[in-house]
Amino acid sequence: MNRSLLCRLVLVVFIALVGVPYRLAAQSDSFNAGSNAEWDRAEWALVHTPGEELFYGVLHPEAALFERPFSSTLASQEHERFVRQLREQGISVVQLREAVLAGTVDQNGREIPGPALDELRRFAFRFVTLESEPPVSESQQDELEKSYFAESFQHLHPDELWSTIVLNPKITLRSTGDLNTGVVADYAVRPVMNLYFMRDQVITTRRGVVVGKMNSEQRHIETDIVRFALGRMGIKPIGVIEEPGRLEGGDFLPAGDRVFIGEGLRTNAAAILQLLVADAFGTDEVVVVKDPWQQQEQMHLDTYFNLVADDLALLAENRLGESKHVPTVDVFKKDGDGYELQSSGMKFPDYLKSIGIRVIPVKQQDQLNYGCNVLTLKSNEIFVVDGVSDEFLAKLRDADVTVNVVDFSNLTGGYGACHCTVQVLSRKQNVDGR
Numbered sequence: 001m002n003r004s005l006l007c008r009l010v011l012v013v014f015i016a017l018v019g020v021p022y023r024l025a026a027q028s029d030s031f032n033a034g035s036n037a038e039w040d041r042a043e044w045a046l047v048h049t050p051g052e053e054l055f056y057g058v059l060h061p062e063a064a065l066f067e068r069p070f071s072s073t074l075a076s077q078e079h080e081r082f083v084r085q086l087r088e089q090g091i092s093v094v095q096l097r098e099a100v101l102a103g104t105v106d107q108n109g110r111e112i113p114g115p116a117l118d119e120l121r122r123f124a125f126r127f128v129t130l131e132s133e134p135p136v137s138e139s140q141q142d143e144l145e146k147s148y149f150a151e152s153f154q155h156l157h158p159d160e161l162w163s164t165i166v167l168n169p170k171i172t173l174r175s176t177g178d179l180n181t182g183v184v185a186d187y188a189v190r191p192v193m194n195l196y197f198m199r200d201q202v203i204t205t206r207r208g209v210v211v212g213k214m215n216s217e218q219r220h221i222e223t224d225i226v227r228f229a230l231g232r233m234g235i236k237p238i239g240v241i242e243e244p245g246r247l248e249g250g251d252f253l254p255a256g257d258r259v260f261i262g263e264g265l266r267t268n269a270a271a272i273l274q275l276l277v278a279d280a281f282g283t284d285e286v287v288v289v290k291d292p293w294q295q296q297e298q299m300h301l302d303t304y305f306n307l308v309a310d311d312l313a314l315l316a317e318n319r320l321g322e323s324k325h326v327p328t329v330d331v332f333k334k335d336g337d338g339y340e341l342q343s344s345g346m347k348f349p350d351y352l353k354s355i356g357i358r359v360i361p362v363k364q365q366d367q368l369n370y371g372c373n374v375l376t377l378k379s380n381e382i383f384v385v386d387g388v389s390d391e392f393l394a395k396l397r398d399a400d401v402t403v404n405v406v407d408f409s410n411l412t413g414g415y416g417a418c419h420c421t422v423q424v425l426s427r428k429q430n431v432d433g434r
């Protein structure tokens with residue numbers, strides 16, 4: 001059986017077995033999210049300046065999926081400066097917190113009663129857990145939650161609802177018998193300390209936003225938060241990845257009439273199949289970059305590869321030549337309503353050459369210092385983090401790339417840089433079509 005037939009058969013069997021696991025819906029008119037190519041001018045971006053949730057992460061970096069110890073206070077300050085720089089570049093930056101709290105507080109910080117606040121309160125309530133030690137029966141638990149606890153939750157200010165969402169508190173009650181109020185609690189939190197990596201919870205294709213599914217336990221609920229925020233912004237996702245799919249935004253790069261999607265440590269074939277079946281990319285070609293080297297320091301495609309212009313890319317040197325870490329590509333082509341597998345197994349650098357993309361090789365030390373994780377503002381203009389070598393910066397400038405250097409000394413401690421921290425929700429297509 002030839003490959004294209006096999007691929008079609010897989011799609012047909014998949015749909016027959018599980019249905020189209022993917023809800024396509026029209027986008028709201030109020031905000032047109034969509035990104036055609038990584039080198040188009042960035043217009044709107046969603047970010048999150050880390051707050052109280054990051055403090056818990058820096059207490060034990062490895063448990064938080066972080067690279068090394070750093071300060072959460074200094075990381076927040078660096079992020080605020082970065083947001084200012086993005087705005088100076090003309091990008092409309094939306095803070096996740098502002099989107100989540102939209103319509104619930106006035107200019108003086110007073111809460112605004114109404115449907116928006118009710119919805120936020122209901123949403124935030126899902127992020128808090130109440131238990132008893134020793135455990136009580138289900139009906140007693142219900143009673144605990146529905147009456148006293150739910151009532152106290154009604155008094156929380158939107159700021160506290162936000163804290164509930166990012167800290168995920170768990171309260172365990174113990175009786176103190178007749179002493180004082182008769183009860184004491186132990187408090188635990190499961191903070192969303194990786195939330196500032198706003199690239200990862202969703203992908204923005206030329207058709208709109210798709211909500212992903214995070215691979216790690218620490219990041220699971222982030223997609224719910226971002227989805228809620230998008231709703232507040234009037235953005236209706238065109239799809240949501242379902243089990244057993246895993247999709248993280250760092251694996252996705254739109255490139256005009258094709259997209260690159262990494263299949264590796266964080267994103268799996270099941271998610272890519274769902275995206276193909278639903279035509280979520282809306283492109284003629286889908287290039288699946290299969291990573292033979294799955295490890296945390298190059299967890300996503302955007303940690304070792306990036307696009308700076310329609311004919312210029314960055315690629316980690318240890319993904320080139322005869323290295324055993326060279327990825328291969330599966331290339332899918334649009335055929336009628338679906339996609340068919342056109343080729344499989346070509347080496348990624350050879351494929352890039354075949355489509356006219358020049359590669360700037362990024363030395364291992366520069367890759368480790370997040371040299372590939374640049375944010376492309378428009379064709380041939382990028383943000384890169386401080387700490388990469390002068391040699392690398394010179395190579396970029398020799399290739400006519402305008403480079404804006406930003407200080408991420410603490411932020412990179414979380415294992416990511418400029419690209420990882422920004423979800424570009426819309427880019428303006430270049431007039432000449434490039």
Ligand SMILES: NC(=O)NCCC[C@H](N)C(=O)O
Pocket residue numbers: 064065066194197199200219249250251299300302303414415416417419420
């Ligand atoms: N796109 C990216 O490469 N994001 C970086 C995510 C870092 C985060 N600590 C993680 O391991 O998921």
